[in-house]
Amino acid sequence: MYMSIQKKVVIAILITGFLALSTGLFITYYQVRNILTEAIGRDFAEIAKKTAERFDDSVKKEIKTFNNLSEESAFINAVREKKRRNIEEYLIHYLRHSEEREEHLDLIVVDREGKIIADSKMRLNNKIDQSDSKWWRETHFDGKSRIYVSDIYLDELTGIRAMDIVIPVFDPETDRILGAIRNIMNVDVFFRFIKNMSFGKTGHGMLIDSEGTPLICSILPLVEHSMNEPLISLITGKGGGWAVAGDDAHGGENSIVGFNTLDFLNSLGSGNLGGHKWYTFIRQDPKETFTPVNKLLLNIILLESIIVLSICILGVSIVRRMLLRPLRLLHDGVERISKGNLEHKIDIRTGDEIERLANGFNRMSESVKGFYENLEDKIKERTTALRTSESKYRALMEQAYDAIFLIDPQNGSISETNLQAEVLTGLSQEELLNMKYWNMFPQSMINQAIDQFNRGVKRGFSSLHEVTIKRKNGETAWVDVSARLIEHNNMKVYHLVMRDLTERKKEEERQSMTNEQLSRSTMVMLEQDSKLSTLKQEMNSLIRQINMSDILVALFKTFANVSGISSMGLFAYEGDVLQCVWSHGLDNRRLQNIIIEEDDPVNYAIRDLKIVKKGEFSKKTWIDKRFGDWMVFPLKGKDKVIGVLVAGSPGQITSPIQEGIREGVEVRLEVLQPLVDVMALVLEKENLIKRVKV
Structure with a gap:
C-alpha cells in the first residue's frame, strides 16, 4: 500500500510525539509526585513533632506551676498542719482566671495518708479518703513518691473527658512526703489547641496511645476510627517521622501520614498514662493531598497534545526546531531542578505553551528556593532571640541582691557568678572561676558542703541554713544556701544562691545579751512555779480519794x-x-x-x-x-x-x-x-x- 513520505513523517512524528508525551508524563508524574510526597511527608512529620511538643509543654507548664506551689514554705506548712482555709486560698488564687477555671474540673489537696484536706470546688462525690484511688497508689509507686499523669477517662460527676496530674508535696526538712496536689483537667479544653492543627478540608491531627486507641481527634468522633495493626506498628515502631500508610484509619488508601512520640509524657514511667505511651498522628485524604499533581499532569497532557498536533501540521522541520529542542531543554531543566540545582533557569523562548511550562517550572524552583531562604531567616531570628534572652539573663544576674553561682554538676567547679558574689566573698570573678564551690567554706564544713552538693545534684535541689563561708580578708560571713539543677545553654548546671545573713546574725547576738538579762528574772518566777506544782500534786492525791x-x-x-x-x-x-x-x-x-x-x-x-x-x-x-x-x-x-x-x-x-x-x-x-x-x-x-x- 502506497503511503507518502509526508504521511510517514506525520505518522512517525505522531507516534514519536505521543511516545515522548507518554514518557514525559510518566517521568514527570513520578518525579513530581515523589518530590511532593517527600515535601508533604516532612511537613506532616514536622507538624506531628510540633504537636507532640505542644502536648508535652502544656503538661510541663502545669507540672511546673504546681511544683512551684508545692515548694512554697507557707503552702508546705499549711499542708503539714492541714490548714484547709489557707490551702483553699492558694487554690482559689490559682483559679482566679476564667481560662484556668475552664481547664480545671477540680483541684484537690490530700495529706500523707491520702485524705482530702482541701477541695477547690467541693465536689460532693469526692471521698475524703483517696488512699485507695489509682492516682494515689501510682503517686506512691514502689514506696517512692513521684509525679503522676493518668490516662484520659470520663469524669463521673460532669460526664466530661478528664485526666489527672498529681504533684507530691515534700517536707524540705525530712524529705518525706506530706501530701499531694491532684489536678483534674478538662481534656477537651486543656488540649484545645489540637483543633488549630487542621489544614485543608481533611488534614488534621490526632492523639492516640500505643494500643491504637484514639484519644483526641479534631474532625471525626473517636468511635468512627479503626486503627489497624500495621498502622499501629508503623507509628509506635519508628518513634517519629512520616510514611505512606496503606490504610490511614479514615478510609484513605496509600495516604501520607506523620507521627511522633510525646517524649516527656512517655518518660514519666510505666504507671503513667494508663500504662500506655502516647503519640501524635497527622493525616490528610490522599485525594486532597495529590490534587495539585493531578491538575498539573492534566495541564501537561493538554499542552503536549496540542504541541504534537501542531508538529504534524507544520512539518518535520518545524517539529525539530520548535518541539524537539525545547522539549529536550525542558527535560534537562527538570532533571537539574529535581537534583537540587535550584539556581538553574530553563531558558526557552519559543513563545508557546512549552515556554509557559518552562516558566512554571522556573517559578516552582523559585518557590522552593524561597522556602529554604525563609527557613534560614527564621533560624537567624531564633538566634537573635536567644541572644536577647541571654542579655536579659545576664542583666538579672548582675542586678540580683543575692550572690548567684553557676556550678558544673560533674566536678563542682564554678563556671559563672554575678557581681554580688564578688561582694560577698571579697574574691574577684577570675579567682572564683578557678576554685571549687565547697572551697568557699571553712575547713570544718567542707565535707558537709560536698555532701550537700552531691545530694542536690542527685535529687535536683538542696539547701543549707545559717552556715559560714570564708571571705578573702579572713572574716566569716553567715549565709543561707539554696540550689537547684536547671537547664542552661542546652546543658545541666547547678544554680546556687547565697543570701547574706551576717547583719542579721550580729543583731541576734545583741538580742541574746538582752535575753540573758531576762532569764535571770525568769528564775525567780520558776521558783514560784515549783511551789505551785507541789501544791497541785497534793491536790491531785486528795482528789483520787474522793468520788x-x-x-x-x-x-x-x-x-x-x-x-x-x-x-x-x-x-x-x-x-x-x-x-x-x-x-x-x-x-x-x-x-x-x-x-x-x-x-x-x-x-x-x-x-x-x-x-x-x-x-x-x-x-x-x-x-x-x-x-x-x-x-x-x-x-x-x-x-x-x-x-x-x-x-x-x-x-x-x-x-x-x-x-x-x-x-x-x-x-x-x-x-x-x-x-x-x-x-x-x-x-x-x-x-x-x-x-x-x-
Missing part, C-alpha cells in the same frame, strides 16, 4: 458559775456517734438527736484540736439556736479526742470570761482551756463519761 463522778458534776457547775456561762453541753462518743451526755442551763431534750454535719464547728474542733468560736463561722448551725454566743472546746484525752464541751451565753454579759466569749479575746481562753483539759483527762482515766449524766 470522782460527784467531783466532775460539781466541777462542771462550778465552771459555769465562775465563767459566767449560762449554758453548757457535754458531747461524748457513743460508739462512732457524738451524743449529749450532760447539760447545764438547757433541757437535755433540746440537745438530743442532734445531727453533726461534716462542716459543723464540732467537727472542726475535733479535727484541728483547737477552740472554735462563733465569729469564725458565717453559716448558721444548731449551736446558734441553742447557745447564742458560743465556743466549742475539744476534750483531749491521752491518745484521742473523747468528746467536746459546747459553752455559750445568750443573755447579758455577767463576767470578764463571758465578755471574752462574746468578743473573742484570746487571753480569756487561757483561764478556761486548762480546766477543760483536766475534765477530759479525768473523764477518760476514771471511765466516768457514762456516769456523769444528771
Whole structure:
C-alpha cells in the first residue's frame, strides 16, 4: 500500500510525539509526585513533632506551676498542719482566671495518708479518703513518691473527658512526703489547641496511645476510627517521622501520614498514662493531598497534545526546531531542578505553551528556593532571640541582691557568678572561676558542703541554713544556701544562691545579751512555779480519794458559775456517734438527736484540736439556736479526742470570761482551756463519761 513520505513523517512524528508525551508524563508524574510526597511527608512529620511538643509543654507548664506551689514554705506548712482555709486560698488564687477555671474540673489537696484536706470546688462525690484511688497508689509507686499523669477517662460527676496530674508535696526538712496536689483537667479544653492543627478540608491531627486507641481527634468522633495493626506498628515502631500508610484509619488508601512520640509524657514511667505511651498522628485524604499533581499532569497532557498536533501540521522541520529542542531543554531543566540545582533557569523562548511550562517550572524552583531562604531567616531570628534572652539573663544576674553561682554538676567547679558574689566573698570573678564551690567554706564544713552538693545534684535541689563561708580578708560571713539543677545553654548546671545573713546574725547576738538579762528574772518566777506544782500534786492525791463522778458534776457547775456561762453541753462518743451526755442551763431534750454535719464547728474542733468560736463561722448551725454566743472546746484525752464541751451565753454579759466569749479575746481562753483539759483527762482515766449524766 502506497503511503507518502509526508504521511510517514506525520505518522512517525505522531507516534514519536505521543511516545515522548507518554514518557514525559510518566517521568514527570513520578518525579513530581515523589518530590511532593517527600515535601508533604516532612511537613506532616514536622507538624506531628510540633504537636507532640505542644502536648508535652502544656503538661510541663502545669507540672511546673504546681511544683512551684508545692515548694512554697507557707503552702508546705499549711499542708503539714492541714490548714484547709489557707490551702483553699492558694487554690482559689490559682483559679482566679476564667481560662484556668475552664481547664480545671477540680483541684484537690490530700495529706500523707491520702485524705482530702482541701477541695477547690467541693465536689460532693469526692471521698475524703483517696488512699485507695489509682492516682494515689501510682503517686506512691514502689514506696517512692513521684509525679503522676493518668490516662484520659470520663469524669463521673460532669460526664466530661478528664485526666489527672498529681504533684507530691515534700517536707524540705525530712524529705518525706506530706501530701499531694491532684489536678483534674478538662481534656477537651486543656488540649484545645489540637483543633488549630487542621489544614485543608481533611488534614488534621490526632492523639492516640500505643494500643491504637484514639484519644483526641479534631474532625471525626473517636468511635468512627479503626486503627489497624500495621498502622499501629508503623507509628509506635519508628518513634517519629512520616510514611505512606496503606490504610490511614479514615478510609484513605496509600495516604501520607506523620507521627511522633510525646517524649516527656512517655518518660514519666510505666504507671503513667494508663500504662500506655502516647503519640501524635497527622493525616490528610490522599485525594486532597495529590490534587495539585493531578491538575498539573492534566495541564501537561493538554499542552503536549496540542504541541504534537501542531508538529504534524507544520512539518518535520518545524517539529525539530520548535518541539524537539525545547522539549529536550525542558527535560534537562527538570532533571537539574529535581537534583537540587535550584539556581538553574530553563531558558526557552519559543513563545508557546512549552515556554509557559518552562516558566512554571522556573517559578516552582523559585518557590522552593524561597522556602529554604525563609527557613534560614527564621533560624537567624531564633538566634537573635536567644541572644536577647541571654542579655536579659545576664542583666538579672548582675542586678540580683543575692550572690548567684553557676556550678558544673560533674566536678563542682564554678563556671559563672554575678557581681554580688564578688561582694560577698571579697574574691574577684577570675579567682572564683578557678576554685571549687565547697572551697568557699571553712575547713570544718567542707565535707558537709560536698555532701550537700552531691545530694542536690542527685535529687535536683538542696539547701543549707545559717552556715559560714570564708571571705578573702579572713572574716566569716553567715549565709543561707539554696540550689537547684536547671537547664542552661542546652546543658545541666547547678544554680546556687547565697543570701547574706551576717547583719542579721550580729543583731541576734545583741538580742541574746538582752535575753540573758531576762532569764535571770525568769528564775525567780520558776521558783514560784515549783511551789505551785507541789501544791497541785497534793491536790491531785486528795482528789483520787474522793468520788470522782460527784467531783466532775460539781466541777462542771462550778465552771459555769465562775465563767459566767449560762449554758453548757457535754458531747461524748457513743460508739462512732457524738451524743449529749450532760447539760447545764438547757433541757437535755433540746440537745438530743442532734445531727453533726461534716462542716459543723464540732467537727472542726475535733479535727484541728483547737477552740472554735462563733465569729469564725458565717453559716448558721444548731449551736446558734441553742447557745447564742458560743465556743466549742475539744476534750483531749491521752491518745484521742473523747468528746467536746459546747459553752455559750445568750443573755447579758455577767463576767470578764463571758465578755471574752462574746468578743473573742484570746487571753480569756487561757483561764478556761486548762480546766477543760483536766475534765477530759479525768473523764477518760476514771471511765466516768457514762456516769456523769444528771
